[in-house]
Structures are given as C-alpha cells and as structure tokens.
Amino acid sequence: MSDVAVSAGRRGRSARREARASGAGGLGIPYITRGIPIYDVLSDEGAAQIEAQADVLLQEIGIEFRDDPETIAIWKEAGADVQGERVRFPKGMLQQIVKTAPAQFVQHARNPARNVVIGGNNLVFAPVYGPPFVTDLDKGRRYGTIEDFRNFVKLSYLSPYMHHSGGTVCEPVDLPVNKRHFDMVYAHMKWSDKPFMGSVTHPERAEDSVKMAQILFGEDFVDQNCVMIQLINANSPLVFDATMLGALKVYARANQACIVSPFILAGAMSPVTVAGTLAQVLAEALAGCALTQLIRPGAPVVFGAFVSSISMQSGAPTFGSPEGTLLLNGASKLARRLNLPFRSGGSFTSSKLPDAQSAQESAQTIAATVVSGVNFCLHAAGWLEGGLCSSYEKFVMDADQLGMMHVLAKGIDLSEEGMAMDALREVGPGGHFLGANHTQRNFETAFFRSQLADNNSYEQWLADGQLDAARRANAIWKKMLADYEAPALDPAIDEALIAFMAQRKASFPDSNV
C-alpha cells in the first residue's frame, strides 16, 4: 500500500470514528428499514384457513366488551349483533372497518431526527414495559422506583440501537398509583428526546398524558399527528375490559396510536395449539382495531400480539419457545394481510437472572422478530423473569443484540465494494486479507462491533478477570449512566409541564389504586 493510500485511509478512518463516537452518544439510526425479505411460515392458504376460523369465532361466539355501555352503543350503531355485553360480527364487517386505518404512520419525537415510521417495511425497537421489580448485580432485586424509571429512560436514550423511549420501563412503586403517570410521562419528555408511550391505567390518566403531549408538541400538532403510542391489551379470551376500552377511546379520539394486543399465554388463555391461538388472536385484534376506526376513522392503530405458551408441567409462562416463534411469525402474516402495522416480539425470558437461559430465549425471539416482519417491538431490551423484572445488565446485553439485528436486517451488500473482487485479485491463493487495500478501505464499517462479547483468547480472558457477559454488562450500564447528558428541553415547556403536573396532583388525594 502506498503512503498516500495509508494517509487517505487514516483520514477516512478518523472521520468515521468520530461519526461512530457521536452515534454512540445516542444518535444511531432512527429505525430499521429491512433490506431482507420477510419470512412466512404460513402459506396464503394456511392464513386463509385461520382467517375463516376467526370469522366463525366473531360471528358465532363473539367478543365481550365489559362495563362499557358507550362501546356497546358504538357497536350497535355500526351494525353488530349486540346481546348484553356480547357482540357478534357479521362476516367481513371488521375487515371492512379497519380499511380506514393507515398501513404506516409517523410517530413524532420532540427531536424530529428521532421520528419513527411504524408499519411498512420498518422495525422500531422499544424497551421493556411493565415490570414492578428491577434488578442489578450490585443491589439485587427490589421494587422499582422513579429513579430506576429515569435510569432506564436514560439507557434507552443512550443506546444507538433503541429507537424509542417506551412506556412503563419499570413501575415506580415509590409513587402513588394514581399519580405516578405524571412523573413517568414527564421522565420520557425530559430525559430523552425519543418517541414514547402514554398511560393506559385509567381513562383520566390517558387524558393527562394527552394534555402533557399538547404542552410539549402544541394542541393542533397533537390533533393532526401521532406523538404517542399506547398499549391496549385484550383480556383474553375474547374479552375487553372497561379500563383498556376507556384508554383506547381517549387515545383514538385524540388521534394517538393504539396497539391492540391480545396478551395470551397459550394453553391457559387460548387453545393449546398454535393455529387455534392464531385464530383467537386475529378475532381479538380485529375487534379492537376496528373499534378505534369507529371512534376516529384514520386514527393510527397497530395489530399487536403478545403470545407465548405455558409450561405443561407447571402452568408457568414460557418464553423463547418454538411455539412462541411460530405464533409471532403467523400473527405477523395475518396483520400484513389486513394492511395493518404489527407489534410483537422482544427480548423475552422467564429466567430470573441474565444467564444463558435468558440470552437463549431472548435471542430466539428477537431473531424471529427481525425476519417475521414485526413493525413495533416492545420489550426489546431489559426484560427478565417473565416481564416481572427490569434488569440493568440484561438491558445492556439486549441492546448489544439489537445492534447485531440492525446489521442482519440490512441484508447482503451486492455493490462493487460488497463483492470485493479487487481484494480477491489482490490477495490470491494462500494470502491474507487483513492488509488488503479493500480491507483497509472498509475497516471501520466492516463487521458489527459488539460492546459486550469477549472474543479474546482464554489466556487474555483470564488476565481480564474471567468475567461473564453479565459482569461485563454491569460495568457498561454504570459507565453509560455516569456519562449521560440530558438533551436540551425548552425551559418554557419544561416549566409548563411542571406547573400542569403540580396543579393536577394537588387536585385529588393520593391513592394506591
């Protein structure tokens, strides 16, 4: 290699190194657009068979909408067959109604560079949602606090492979149940500039979330654009309850996105088979998605499926199971055939610690998430113990894996540089490619660099202290939090948010329900 080439290579490399360093400060790519095909286990005929069964379910058995006369009235008005709280649907009715839903939509972030497109050929990663407990290797397992909540918001902000700030990254159990939503939504707004999720635990808390979003984004902007996405679970089998319906109605009216997700442990809340469960998932998701369109045609909505199996020995939920993979893959095809964005997947595990079981179960699910066409992946990092616990170390391990999924989703580069014919000509039989011009030229961008994996020799690993992956992850999250710098927030908006929360908090007493 000539001196000139070396020098040019170095200049190029240091420029790329700077770009990489700023990316590591939190600004990766805003979301994945797949360069690889979608993998379908179900044939079109198989999918049609499941759709036909869902039609029978919806017509013959129907779905219960409990303790919500307004929803019942909406269905009656729309022409469904209503008997008390049980609603049955003529064949094709729901499929017709969901046609007004967008096939893809933008969820806006307060930093427009972080906007995500949900649907189409895109994939958005969001962190763990819902755990009451948190754990790390130093302090062990304990109830989550608002400090933990903020920490997980900061870790998502800092990860270049996490596209979204998520919602209930852990439950801040130190705050009263009926007021913690203020602090949670505010934490997402203040400590991150990535898109986030609103509260769904009570219709009033949903209203509060919308009002805070209006302060952050402006009222008109919120009415015309999606700035929040919300998780609305069906109460499977075949039931929606008043809490979830209440939140769904608030958000759909406000033009904010609902993810209508049957939450199913197959064998308990659905049949003990994949195909039977898929028919139920389709019926439930269709009903919930259609309801959003009756409330506000064109409101963004996502077909969700949180579906795993149970252990037939103990009845406990299992994750990363082959049945879970088949369910995820099949449900994705059903959503795609309805032209709806699809939510599923994540870094699931039922393990109680960030060990081999946790990594294996999470890897199986996240690999399926990428190839199956998922558009919105909640629980992409940090989940342990069947979702009961947010783990600091697991978050780092999962986020590293998400980086790998970015490379996988790009597919194979068939450009002239990708084909590397000049390297093959330069090196020839028995040679070595490390010194080749092509290798030097592509050095900085070639091959994913794991922050976490130890690829060194056994001897080097011994010298480095014999750490396992969890121990290495422990050092990484501490350094991330130590280096964290908050993204700037307009002080006037910040003050308005704080004033709104103070006024609302003072207007009713604390309660733990």
Added chain:
Amino acid sequence: MSDVAVSAGRRGRSARREARASGAGGLGIPYITRGIPIYDVLSDEGAAQIEAQADVLLQEIGIEFRDDPETIAIWKEAGADVQGERVRFPKGMLQQIVKTAPAQFVQHARNPARNVVIGGNNLVFAPVYGPPFVTDLDKGRRYGTIEDFRNFVKLSYLSPYMHHSGGTVCEPVDLPVNKRHFDMVYAHMKWSDKPFMGSVTHPERAEDSVKMAQILFGEDFVDQNCVMIQLINANSPLVFDATMLGALKVYARANQACIVSPFILAGAMSPVTVAGTLAQVLAEALAGCALTQLIRPGAPVVFGAFVSSISMQSGAPTFGSPEGTLLLNGASKLARRLNLPFRSGGSFTSSKLPDAQSAQESAQTIAATVVSGVNFCLHAAGWLEGGLCSSYEKFVMDADQLGMMHVLAKGIDLSEEGMAMDALREVGPGGHFLGANHTQRNFETAFFRSQLADNNSYEQWLADGQLDAARRANAIWKKMLADYEAPALDPAIDEALIAFMAQRKASFPDSNV
C-alpha cells in the same frame, strides 16, 4: 368433563407418557424433515451475481492443490488449465462435474433406526468437532482425554435431539497422535449406534477408518453405501493441502461422504464483506466437491461452509454475528442451486464459559441453521471458546435448544386438532382453557418441554437454590452419564475390531505428529 372422558384422557396420556419416556432413553426421531419453508436472504439474481464472480475467480485466479501430484494429474486429465500447483477452470466445468453427485443420500448407522438422510429437506444434528480442551463446572478446563471423548459419545447417544455421533468430539490428548484415531472411531462404534465420522488427519488414518467400518458393516456394504461422513476443510483462501486431499481421495474412492468445507474467518481468510466471501466459498467448495466426482462419480459429497467473521478490534474470530448468519444463509442458497446437500451452522460461540454470551451466539446460529435449509449441522452441541473447548454443560444447554428446533421445524399444524375450534367453542369469552377437553386430549404432546429452563416463580427459584442454567445443566449431564447403558454390539464384531486395532497399533511406533 364427564368421568368417561377423564378416564379416556388418562389412558391416552399414560400411553403417550410411556412413548415419551422411551424416546428420552435416546431414541428420538432419526433426523428432522422440515415442515417450514426455507428462508433466503439472497434473491435468485443476487445468487447469480455471486456465481458469476466465483466463475471469474475459478477462471482467472484458480485454486492451488499443494504437494499432491496425483490430484494435479486428475485435474489435467479432466481438462483444467494446470500451471504447477495452480489450477484454473473453464467456465461451467465444475458445475458440470458435480452433476453426478447425489442430491441426497442415506448415511447408514449400525442401528438402521438411526440411519440419516443427508440432503433434500432434511436436517441432521451432529455434536461439536475438534476441541483439544474440555471443561465442566466441577473440574474446570483441561486437555481432553479418551474418557472425555467417550463421555461426549455417550451424551450424544443419550440425547433424543442429536441425530449423529459426530467425529472428534474432543481430542483425546492422552493418546499418541498417530494412533488415537483407532480409539476414537472405536468409541463411536462401541458406545453409540448412531452414525459417525472417520479420521481425516492422514490418508493412512482414513484407510484405517474405512477398514474398521468394513469390519462393522461388511466390505460389500461399505462399498455400496455411505456409512461414514468426513470433514474436509479447504485451506482458505483458494488452497487445498495434501493432508485434506489425501483423506478426500481415500473416502471418495471408498464411496464414503466428504463434506468439503471452506473454513473461513472473513476479513482474514476472505474479503471483509459477505458477498465477496460467498463468491470465494462457492469457488472453493465447487472445486473440492468436483474432485470427489472425478475420483468416483456418484460418491456422496456435501457442500460445506464454516464461515464466520473476525473482530476488527482484535482480529479474534467472532461467532453468532449477523455477518455469520448472512454468510450461512447465502451459502445455503448457493449449494441448493447446485443441487448439493449443504453443511453449516452449529451452536457456535467465542465465549469461554456457558454464560449469556455463549447462549446468545449459539441461539442466533442455530435458529439460522434451521430456517436457512442446512442439511448437516456439525457442532450442534457442546462448543465453547471458538471451538477450542468441548463443554459438558454447554452440550446439555445446546441439546435442549435442539429439541426446540425440532418443534420449530415442524411448523404450524393446521389439522382439525391443530385448529382447536372445539376448544374455542367450549371455553368462550373470559374462560380458561386448561380444563378444556381439547387441552386434556393434547396435554402430553402440546408444547415443547425444556429439561433445562426454569420457568418457575422467583420465590420457587430461590427455594430451589438460585441455580443458573449452567448449574442446572451440570446436574443433567451427570445424571445422563450415570444412567447410560451401552447399545448391544455383536461380540464377534467387537473382537474383530479390537484385534484389528491391536495388530495395527503394534505395527508402528507411537508418535505425536
């Protein structure tokens, strides 16, 4: 549920439980036949582009066959362009030659119920191959011995999800290098009745392996049937050495299967890109596969690809990387387009212990193995430390994962029982499926039951001793070996094998080369 139904359900269950128990004694299914589609990242056009580049490589640069005049003479005779040890191939020549190779073939085991079909829509799992070291949680890492070798043969025999006994499950370093192949081949013949691999470290050791197979199966049977499969690595880039060529010629002449595998760490032994590496893999594999057909047309041969990337920080090999997955997937399509069986995949990792890194890297590779159309998967269980170490605990963890892959590969059951309409009708909104007739009827066969995963509550896990997956695996392999019973072997054959080995071992001095 009526008493009659309960009683019938119980009878059915206990029968199925017996069937399951006998399977757990080692007899599982002999190999996987996929019920799921094959996933291709490369389009037909993309594959054709890589094939065109491989043609250029073969025509312009060619391949070196070193220190083997006989092979050079074979190529000259076949019409290749030979300059010293460098052989160049007219376009299409190799593709024409490999047409005599079978698209799939049976490898016979001494127990015919264990015969495997290699190629087509089938997938065969074989254990770790090659490590000089072994490790377990009790004794730590040390050089492998023949006792360890026998233990891994026994573990493969006992695992219902391992279809093959493999080859060098670890190096028995306590035996002289030039004689250990006798004890290794004998261990496979004696302590297992699954199919196995012969020695490739010297042409004479290959001859010894064939002679021992003739004693076990009969001379005529061996000449007409495949009873051994062998790993023949290219010395990438674009070189085959005399040792591998010597073994290849012995086995091809004896009608035994060769797996011609470029062994590539991309970035060092091939270009630093996936597409460039695939072109090189194709050129090398085509040359080796074609050579077997020139030696004996119709001899079974497998297109192999052991391809991973290197860390651009350290130059160390990496495993379970996204580039590794893309390489595996792309190479599978190239093999399929040649109508050749394909070998790749495994439970790879560069981790030094059975931790989260090891599980994540292995899960990513084995998931890709199943969906990408691999036919023969070496290193399916037991591998640690970039292949330098066979781990007892990792073997158990990987074998459990292989069980899950059996379920995944079956796909979605769309039969009447799979659709479960009767369960959905029986339970209805808000009900519970565990007690449903359909659930009871399918109780024993529904959902994969992991031997290893802990799906219990945190409290139960605490009470059980807070074990991680590796600790649980430790107990499992010890119980397996304690319960092991050898499959019967005809005493006359056993005596003949022992006599052959004694006579051969006495005929030349020990040596450690």
